[in-house]
Amino acid sequence: MKKREHAILEALPAPVFFKDFEGRFQFCNKTFYEFLGKDETEIIGKKADEIGLESIAERFREADQALLRGQGVQTYEAKVANKEGELRDLQIMKDLVHCDETGELIGIAGVVADITERVNFAKKMKGLNRIKDIAIQINQRLLDSDEETDTLGMLLEKSIESIPKARFGAILVLDEDGFLEIPTTRGYPKEMTKKFKLRPEDSLVATSKGKIPKEICVVRDIDKMMSVEKPEMLVLDGESVKTSLVSPIWIDGEFYGFINIDSTKRKAFEQDDIEIMEYMRDQIQTVLSKQRKYQKKLMSMRTDPVTGLINRKYLLEMTQKVMDIADVSSQKMSLVLMDIDGMKQINDSFGHLVGDFVLKAFGSSVLEKIRECDIIGRYGGDEFIAIFQGSGKEAISQKMKIIRESLEKETVCRGNMDLPLSFSLGISEYPTDGKKIEELVAVADTEMYADKRKRKDNKE
Numbered sequence: 001m002k003k004r005e006h007a008i009l010e011a012l013p014a015p016v017f018f019k020d021f022e023g024r025f026q027f028c029n030k031t032f033y034e035f036l037g038k039d040e041t042e043i044i045g046k047k048a049d050e051i052g053l054e055s056i057a058e059r060f061r062e063a064d065q066a067l068l069r070g071q072g073v074q075t076y077e078a079k080v081a082n083k084e085g086e087l088r089d090l091q092i093m094k095d096l097v098h099c100d101e102t103g104e105l106i107g108i109a110g111v112v113a114d115i116t117e118r119v120n121f122a123k124k125m126k127g128l129n130r131i132k133d134i135a136i137q138i139n140q141r142l143l144d145s146d147e148e149t150d151t152l153g154m155l156l157e158k159s160i161e162s163i164p165k166a167r168f169g170a171i172l173v174l175d176e177d178g179f180l181e182i183p184t185t186r187g188y189p190k191e192m193t194k195k196f197k198l199r200p201e202d203s204l205v206a207t208s209k210g211k212i213p214k215e216i217c218v219v220r221d222i223d224k225m226m227s228v229e230k231p232e233m234l235v236l237d238g239e240s241v242k243t244s245l246v247s248p249i250w251i252d253g254e255f256y257g258f259i260n261i262d263s264t265k266r267k268a269f270e271q272d273d274i275e276i277m278e279y280m281r282d283q284i285q286t287v288l289s290k291q292r293k294y295q296k297k298l299m300s301m302r303t304d305p306v307t308g309l310i311n312r313k314y315l316l317e318m319t320q321k322v323m324d325i326a327d328v329s330s331q332k333m334s335l336v337l338m339d340i341d342g343m344k345q346i347n348d349s350f351g352h353l354v355g356d357f358v359l360k361a362f363g364s365s366v367l368e369k370i371r372e373c374d375i376i377g378r379y380g381g382d383e384f385i386a387i388f389q390g391s392g393k394e395a396i397s398q399k400m401k402i403i404r405e406s407l408e409k410e411t412v413c414r415g416n417m418d419l420p421l422s423f424s425l426g427i428s429e430y431p432t433d434g435k436k437i438e439e440l441v442a443v444a445d446t447e448m449y450a451d452k453r454k455r456k457d458n459k460e
Contacts, residue, residue, distance in 0.1 A: 015112040018097065023047045023064060026107060035112070037083025056080060064108055067096050077115070089119040123272050152284070153184040159261055159280045160186055165268040166261045168241065173257040174200065180257060187262075200255065205246045212248050212255050216277055218269055219244045239264040245273065247281040251289050259284060304378040306356045307363035315377030315385055319437055322375070322387050323430055333430040334396040336386040337444035338366070339452065341422045343382035350417065361412045362421050369403045385441070393429040400425055424452035 009016050015032035019025050025043050033039060042051060049057035056078040063074040074094045079087050094110040152171045160166045168187035172180040180200055182193040201210030205217045223240035245261040245268075259281060263269070302314035310318065319335070326333045340362055347355040363384060367376055375387040388396050404423065411418040426447030428440040 017110050017112075019064075019108045019110070021064070021068070021105075021107065023061060025051075032112070035082055035114075053080065063092070063094050067094060067108060088114055089116040091115045152288075153186075155280060155284050155287070156184060156186055156259060159259065159277065162276050162280070163245070163261055163269065163273045165263045165265050165273075166245070167264060168262040170260050170262075171257065172196075172198070172203075172260065174255060203246075203258070204244070205248070205258075214248055214250060216248075216274055216281065217246045218274070219246055220266065242266050243268040245269045245277055247277050249281065249284055249288070251285055251292065256285075256288065307360045307378050309363045309367065309384075310375070310377035312377065312379055315375070315379065316437055318375050318377070319385075319387050319440075322389055323437070325389070326430055329390075331390045332392040332432075334388040334391050334393055335428050335430065335440045335444050336388070336396060336400055336425055337379070337427075337441065337448045338384045338386065338423045338425045339448055340382040340384075341420070341424060341452075341455075346419060350419075354417070354419070358412050358419055358421070362407075362423070365407055365410060365421060366403060369406065379441075385444075393427050393432070396427055400427065424448050424455060426451060 009027075009029045012029060013031060015035050016029045017025055017032055018027040024045055024047055026045075028040070028043055033043065036043070036051070038051065047057065048054075048060045053060070059076060059078055063076060066074050075091065077089060077091050080090050082088050091113045092110055093113075094108055096105055097107050097109045098104065099106050152173075156169050156171055160169045168185075170182050170185040170188060170193065173183050175181050178199065180196070180198045180203070182188075182196045185193050200206060200212055203212070204219050204222070206212055220243050222244060223242050241262045241264060243263045243265060245263075247259045247261075249256040249259060259277075261269075261277065302310055304311040322333055325331070340358065343355060343358070346358055359378070359382065363376065363378065366384065366386065370376060370386060370388070373389055377385060379385045388399075391399075404425070407421040407423065410421050412421060413419075426444040426449070428434065428443035428447070430440055433443040434440045
């Protein structure tokens with residue numbers, strides 16, 4: 001090689017090499033040596049698999065053979081570790097070299113370009129496009145749902161769809177007792193998750209002091225953590241979960257739970273997967289925060305401020321819904337109108353603060369004694385209405401007798417006073433006593449005043 005040509009090759013910022021037809025390096029410029037962190041004695045006269053390039057040696061040979069078959073310049077990409085051990089994306093271009101004097105083939109020359117940044121940029125753009133597509137789908141779906149569980153399920157589904165190596169996933173939510181439970185999952189059998197209970201401080205991402213991180217964590221080799229007995233360590237379809245992408249969910253500064261994306265692969269998740277997960281987590285936190293504010297506002301509009309029960313407007317809405325259900329299912333429905341005894345005297349003697357205390361205590365006490373499917377709300381003043389689904393007047397009459405006897409034994413303690421919780425009541429049955437709410441209330445009201453007079457006469 002002429003001195004001038006040698007000097008030019010040495011000055012090039014890209015790695016350059018020259019090989020014979022047996023694949024042995026005959027010349028490399030300084031940049032080539034620097035990239036691999038080797039000197040001339042470790043490379044010259046040796047083949048690719050002899051200098052630490054075993055992973056691409058076969059690809060080297062294939063390109064050399066293609067050149068010799070006359071297929072023209074060979075350009076291909078490969079991942080190669082540099083001297084720091086960092087994997088870089090390289091583009092290698094090879095061509096045949098002829099002797100200037102004789103025209104005879106004398107070897108193969110190659111130029112190497114580091115395209116890592118370009119590849120990463122392409123991945124980034126691809127990831128952004130995926131996120132954009134996901135965002136459109138999510139926003140469309142969110143318009144149709146205001147239920148927290150439905151929203152979580154949809155976001156979990158989209159997260160799994162968006163991450164290629166994800167197979168399973170679950171949302172872990174903090175319950176009232178401080179345990180994590182699983183309200184929604186994808187891929188896990190229900191029997192595996194319905195009894196799931198875990199303290200946040202015992203989760204795999206918690207710090208040694210039991211603190212929950214705010215950043216997304218990748219937990220690897222879960223199946224090897226046999227010394228730690230955790231409910232997260234599951235075996236599915238004969239394969240164990242090996243990697244988990246765990247995203248802590250924080251809503252308005254409070255820990256809410258986790259979204260877990262799981263895989264049976266050891267190295268399942270890459271940086272673009274984490275970025276997608278960050279977007280999904282942001283969506284979840286934003287949506288849940290908005291839903292909670294909406295639900296809080298909605299509840300304030302539906303709740304009686306004194307008793308904490310539903311107010312008159314919402315009570316009538318719920319009553320109509322129960323009547324509609326009764327029509328479809330051909331079931332009975334009973335409406336009970338209750339009026340607390342002596343409320344005027346309590347307000348006049350002790351003030352409305354004490355009166356409000358009695359109203360709240362009464363509502364809470366009755367609520368405790370009815371079924372979850374039944375409804376109770378404040379109708380107005382000292383009157384309450386309870387709605388009993390699927391029950392006729394006779395059955396509810398017996399039930400209310402038991403409730404009244406129970407409340408007559410109770411008193412509300414306020415300072416030095418013990419105030420009774422006795423009440424009068426009237427019952428109407430749908431559709432026997434009326435097909436409209438006002439008709440049912442009127443019948444119950446008539447019965448309630450008859451009951452009040454009867455009880456007053458008995459006391460006298």
